[in-house]
Amino acid sequence: MFPHIKRRKTRTIFVGNVSIGGDSPIRVQSMTNTDTRNVKATIKQIQKLYKVGCEIIRVAIPDEKAIISLKEIVKESPIPVIGDLHFLTSLGEKAVNTGISGIRINPGTFKNRKNLERLVKICKERGTCIRIGINAGSLEKEILKKYQKPTPEAMVESALNWIEYIVEKYDYQNLKVSLKSSNWWDTVRAYELFSEKSDFPLHLGVTEAGGIIPGTIKNTMAISYLLLKGIGDTLRVSLTADPVEEVYVAYEILKNLGLRSLHPDVIACPMCGRCEIDLMRLYKKVEKWAKKVKANLKLAVMGCVVNGPGEAKHVDLGITGGKGVGIIFRKGKIIKKVPENELLSAFFKEIKKFLKEHPERYIN
Amino acid sequence: MFPHIKRRKTRTIFVGNVSIGGDSPIRVQSMTNTDTRNVKATIKQIQKLYKVGCEIIRVAIPDEKAIISLKEIVKESPIPVIGDLHFLTSLGEKAVNTGISGIRINPGTFKNRKNLERLVKICKERGTCIRIGINAGSLEKEILKKYQKPTPEAMVESALNWIEYIVEKYDYQNLKVSLKSSNWWDTVRAYELFSEKSDFPLHLGVTEAGGIIPGTIKNTMAISYLLLKGIGDTLRVSLTADPVEEVYVAYEILKNLGLRSLHPDVIACPMCGRCEIDLMRLYKKVEKWAKKVKANLKLAVMGCVVNGPGEAKHVDLGITGGKGVGIIFRKGKIIKKVPENELLSAFFKEIKKFLKEHPERYIN
Numbered sequence: 001m002f003p004h005i006k007r008r009k010t011r012t013i014f015v016g017n018v019s020i021g022g023d024s025p026i027r028v029q030s031m032t033n034t035d036t037r038n039v040k041a042t043i044k045q046i047q048k049l050y051k052v053g054c055e056i057i058r059v060a061i062p063d064e065k066a067i068i069s070l071k072e073i074v075k076e077s078p079i080p081v082i083g084d085l086h087f088l089t090s091l092g093e094k095a096v097n098t099g100i101s102g103i104r105i106n107p108g109t110f111k112n113r114k115n116l117e118r119l120v121k122i123c124k125e126r127g128t129c130i131r132i133g134i135n136a137g138s139l140e141k142e143i144l145k146k147y148q149k150p151t152p153e154a155m156v157e158s159a160l161n162w163i164e165y166i167v168e169k170y171d172y173q174n175l176k177v178s179l180k181s182s183n184w185w186d187t188v189r190a191y192e193l194f195s196e197k198s199d200f201p202l203h204l205g206v207t208e209a210g211g212i213i214p215g216t217i218k219n220t221m222a223i224s225y226l227l228l229k230g231i232g233d234t235l236r237v238s239l240t241a242d243p244v245e246e247v248y249v250a251y252e253i254l255k256n257l258g259l260r261s262l263h264p265d266v267i268a269c270p271m272c273g274r275c276e277i278d279l280m281r282l283y284k285k286v287e288k289w290a291k292k293v294k295a296n297l298k299l300a301v302m303g304c305v306v307n308g309p310g311e312a313k314h315v316d317l318g319i320t321g322g323k324g325v326g327i328i329f330r331k332g333k334i335i336k337k338v339p340e341n342e343l344l345s346a347f348f349k350e351i352k353k354f355l356k357e358h359p360e361r362y363i364n
Numbered sequence: 365m366f367p368h369i370k371r372r373k374t375r376t377i378f379v380g381n382v383s384i385g386g387d388s389p390i391r392v393q394s395m396t397n398t399d400t401r402n403v404k405a406t407i408k409q410i411q412k413l414y415k416v417g418c419e420i421i422r423v424a425i426p427d428e429k430a431i432i433s434l435k436e437i438v439k440e441s442p443i444p445v446i447g448d449l450h451f452l453t454s455l456g457e458k459a460v461n462t463g464i465s466g467i468r469i470n471p472g473t474f475k476n477r478k479n480l481e482r483l484v485k486i487c488k489e490r491g492t493c494i495r496i497g498i499n500a501g502s503l504e505k506e507i508l509k510k511y512q513k514p515t516p517e518a519m520v521e522s523a524l525n526w527i528e529y530i531v532e533k534y535d536y537q538n539l540k541v542s543l544k545s546s547n548w549w550d551t552v553r554a555y556e557l558f559s560e561k562s563d564f565p566l567h568l569g570v571t572e573a574g575g576i577i578p579g580t581i582k583n584t585m586a587i588s589y590l591l592l593k594g595i596g597d598t599l600r601v602s603l604t605a606d607p608v609e610e611v612y613v614a615y616e617i618l619k620n621l622g623l624r625s626l627h628p629d630v631i632a633c634p635m636c637g638r639c640e641i642d643l644m645r646l647y648k649k650v651e652k653w654a655k656k657v658k659a660n661l662k663l664a665v666m667g668c669v670v671n672g673p674g675e676a677k678h679v680d681l682g683i684t685g686g687k688g689v690g691i692i693f694r695k696g697k698i699i700k701k702v703p704e705n706e707l708l709s710a711f712f713k714e715i716k717k718f719l720k721e722h723p724e725r726y727i728n
Contacts, residue, residue, distance in 0.1 A: 003549050031634065087670060137675030182631045182676075184620055185367050208631040208664070208675070211651050213580060213609070215632075217616045220584040225592075238634040240647045240665075245577070246634075252581045256548055267546045267572040268579075270395065270602040270610075283604045287575050300572070301604075306451060311501030311572070312546075 002258025008230040010201045013174050015056050015129045016080030016101030020176060020234045021201030026227070026259055027234035028250045029203070030243040031058040031084070036066040036073070043076045045243065050078045053262050053294075054247045056234070058082040058104060061095055070098040082131065085110075085119075092119035102129035107162050108138035124172040131203055132162045134190075136181035152190035155179045159194060175200055176234070180207035184222040191226050201233035208238070215239040216249050223250075227257050248291065262363055264290040264297035267312060275303035276322035277340065285344055286319075294363045295355060309334055317354055319347050330354070366622025372594040374565045377538050379420050379493045380444030380465030384540060384598045385565030390591070390623055391598035392614045393567070394607040395422040395448070400430040400437070407440045409607065414442045417626050417658075418611045420598070422446040422468060425459055434462040446495065449474075449483075456483035466493035471526050472502035488536040495567055496526045498554075500545035516553035519543045523558060539564055540598070544571035548586040555590050565597035572602070579603040580613050587614075591621050612655065626727055628654040628661035631676060639667035640686035641704065649708055650683075658727045659719060673698055681718055683711050694718070 012022030020027050030049050034041040036059045046057050059073060060066070061083050074081050080101035085092055089110050096103055096119065103123065110116055123130050136150035140158055147154035159177050166172055177200050179190035184206050191202060206222045209215035219237045226232050237246040237253070254260040268283045269275065283301045290299065300318030302308030305327060308320030313332025320327050326343030328336040328350055338346045355361055376386030384391050394413050398405040400423045410421050423437060424430070425447050438445050444465035449456055453474050460467055460483065467487065474480055487494050500514040504522055511518035523541050530536055541564050543554035548570050555566060570586045573579035583601045590596050601610040601617070618624040632647045633639065647665045654663065664682030666672030669691060672684030677696025684691050690707030692700040692714055702710045719725055 001547055001549060033634070033639070135675065137677070138671070183365055185365065208633055208666075210630055210632045211647055212577070213613065214616050214630065214651070215634075216577060216580055217584050217613065218620060220581050221588045221617075221620055224585045224589075228589075240632040240634055240644060243634075249577065249581065252578050253585075256582060256585055266574055266578065268574045268604040269572055270397070270579075270604055270607075275397070280604060283575060287578070302572075307502070311499065313501070 003228055005228060005257060005259065006230050008195055008199075010199050010233055011173070013129055013176055013201055014101075014127070015082065018055055018080050018101075020129075024233065026232060026254060027055045028053055028247055028254075028260075029056040029058060029082075029234055029236040030054045030246045031060070031236065031238075033243060036060055036062060037069050039069045039072045039076075042069070042073055046073070046077050046079065046081075049243055049247055052244055052247045052291075053251055054079060054243075056080050056082060056102070058084050058102075058236070060084045060086070061088060061091055063088065064091060064094075067091060067094050067098060070095060070100060074099045082129070089115040089119070092116075093122050096122045096126060096128050099126075100128065102131060104131040104133045106133050106135055106138060107158050108135060108140050120166055120170045120172055123174070124170055127174060129174045129176065130166065130172075132159055132166075132175060132177045133203075134159050134177070134179045135207060136183070136186060136190075137207070150181065150186075152179070152181075152186050152193055155181070155186075155190040156193045156197065160197060163198065163200060176203050177201070178203040178205060180205050180238075182206065182208040184209075184218045187222050188225050191231050192229070195231045202231060204232040204235040205238050210240055212239055212241040212245055215241070219249065220253055223253055224257060227253070227259065261296045262294055264293060264295055264299050266290050266299045266301065267315065268301040269303035269308075277303060277320065277326075279303045282319065282344065286347070289348065296361045296363060297351070297355070299351070317347070317351055319343055367592055369592060369621060369623065370594050372559055372563075374563050374597055375537070377493055377540055377565055378465075378491070379446065382419055382444050382465075384493075384567075388597065390596060390618060391419045392417055392611055392618075393420040393422060393446075393598055393600040394418045394610045395424070395600065395602075397607060400424055400426060401433050403433045403436045403440075406433070406437055410437070410441050410443065410445075413607055413611055416608055416611045416655075417615055418443060418607075420444050420446060420466070422448050422466075422600070424448045424450070425452060425455055427452065428455060428458075431455060431458050431462060434459060434464060438463045446493070453479040453483070456480075457486050460486045460490060460492050463490075464492065466495060468495040468497045470497050470499055470502060471522050472499060472504050484530055484534045484536055487538070488534055491538060493538045493540065494530065494536075496523055496530075496539060496541045497567075498523050498541070498543045499571060500547070500550060500554075501571070514545065514550075516543070516545075516550050516557050519545070519550075519554040520557045520561065524561060527562065527564060540567050541565070542567040542569060544569050544602075546570065546572040548573075548582045551586050552589050555595050556593070559595045566595060568596040568599040569602050574604055576603055576605045576609055579605070583613065584617055587617055588621060591617070591623065625660045626658055628657060628659055628663050630654050630663045630665065631679065632665040633667035633672075641667060641684065641690075643667045646683065646708065650711070653712065660725045660727060661715070661719070663715070681711070681715055683707055
């Protein structure tokens with residue numbers, strides 16, 4: 001039913017009160033796309049993301065003004081906040097002092113060693129997690145010179161150099177690493193290579209993956225490939241879309257791997273010329289409903305009465321129908337026939353009944 | 365850049381004039397969801413699917429009336445038509461006589477041996493391809509009894525029995541096989557197992573995968589896993605959605621594996637608090653445009669001027685901008701600055717210019 005996955009042994013680190021690595025569940029992250037300086041909009045988005053299961057949130061630090069906002073955001077956020085430093089490395093110390101739980105640095109854009117020194121010192125003092133966020137598109141010049149191209153080997157060397165520097169010089173180890181490329185296969189190769197050489201936890205992701213469909217495909221390919229090999233301790237599905245979708249896609253990947261479950265699984269016919277019920281409409285409503293429920297359930301929306309209950313006998317509850325009649329089945333057995341226009345409400349009633357009998361199926 | 369894939373050696377078969385297996389490209393299929401008895405609507409959908417790259421189309425045969433329509437559909441379809449027989453096995457011979465290029469049978473619902481005999485004979489006479497379409501949800505009773513559950517092993521045994529029967533008794537070999545389950549991992553295991561035991565070409569797919577996002581995730585996981593192992597000769601991404609999306613997702617998977625390319629690859633920032641341009645709108649327009657173009661191109665839509673051209677220096681052409689200014693870059697070098705509202709038209713002009721210089725990039 002599910003693949004057997006043997007997770008790679010990593011050390012446990014913390015972003016605020018959220019553990020990453022070791023035996024911790026694989027953590028789902030996202031990033032706000034609001035203007036960080038707009039506290040209200042940013043907090044609203046974080047709240048929304050928190051509700052759909054986001055466990056850690058990253059926000060960009062575009063300038064000094066954002067530092068003031070960051071303080072407010074940290075105070076109001078229900079989940080640990082990570083600041084994304086990128087170019088303005090001089091703001092690192094100030095950013096950490098806002099009380100963020102983690103900071104992401106990009107070695108390729110971190111040129112000032114004094115700023116780095118101050119940053120690592122304050123992180124160590126406050127226990128702030130550092131993500132060494134390697135990006136194939138902005139590798140350090142020296143590394144790029146050596147390898148000519150941003151190869152997976154080049155990315156890994158950059159990450160290992162920085163770990164060594166921070167661990168040996170500052171004796172600080174609350175670190176995680178990402179090795180992102182917009183090419184999913186380079187991404188995969190970099191993570192594989194790194195995981196042979198270090199046990200620091202890994203933050204998975206493909207950068208600049210694109211919009212909801214092509215981006216979901218690239219992310220799924222890379223992330224499921226790595227997780228199947230036991231590699232990955234936290235992940236962000238990066239999409240040019242509402243970040244709520246990033247969280248949803250992340251959990252769908254984890255669910256299909258048997259690693260974490262959040263929402264019911266809804267199987268559905270692809271519709272064919274045999275279908276005599278408004279399958280698409282029914283499916284969309286069931287899927288929308290399922291996205292709001294946190295429970296371990298398997299549901300089915302099937303297109304024909306002949307095929308439906310039989311082909312979906314392994315699900316907890318399902319519907320099908322045709323010619324105005326709606327049918328509800330439970331573990332393959334038909335339990336109710338109703339007019340088609342009453343099918344959905346009757347179905348949701350049956351699901352609630354099922355969950356009352358199986359409260360262990362709820363996920364909190 | 366791309367994974368190295370060593371394709372499994374399979375025999376070459378034909379669905380009409382389209383070769384499958386051997387050294388043939390991995391073929392993209394879809395299935396109509398119109399009422400087959402509505403010839404006009406069905407042909408319209410097939411035309412639409414053909415335009416987006418669908419190479420073989422399957423239509424359901426819900427009843428005897430559909431046989432009459434099928435004849436018309438076959439005549440007007442620009443691509444080979446496969447009839448999906450499923451329950452009404454008595455219609456098999458008539459269906460093949462409409463001139464379809466392939467027929468899909470489900471052993472689990474094919475109980476009448478006389479009908480089978482007539483079907484295989486007429487297929488052999490006309491060279492019609494037979495797909496032995498195993499479905500975990502409707503396995504033969506005898507097999508299910510032996511294995512208790514629709515395991516991958518049970519699915520493979522059913523397929524091998526049927527191959528043996530058709531090949532040995534009728535000496536007919538224009539066959540392909542599918543082994544679909546709504547559980548992606550069972551699907552994967554069944555195909556892996558089968559490919560160790562037989563060299564008949566394989567039609568990949570996950571059945572009842574669900575709507576556009578969850579379905580894309582399940583299909584991508586299963587199909588990319590198998591293709592990476594060299595398994596798979598043709599595929600259908602099954603989605604509860606417009607079948608046009610099935611074809612699009614199929615090519616996206618193939619493109620990311622370096623197996624086939626159809627549309628330009630568009631990378632794009634996930635948008636963050638640093639973004640000062642209407643990235644989402646620009647991306648959506650570029651993606652929509654790219655879906656209509658058949659060319660091997662790499663494009664980028666980047667969120668910030670500082671990061672954009674550098675991080676996307678490997679693409680052919682890209683755009684970025686901020687504060688009302690739009691920027692076009694080619695191979696990492698800025699080649700044009702225009703007002704933001706003229707950016708898209710200037711970008712498309714530059715792409716056309718690029719394609720004029722590189723006509724070899726077009727895919728026909």
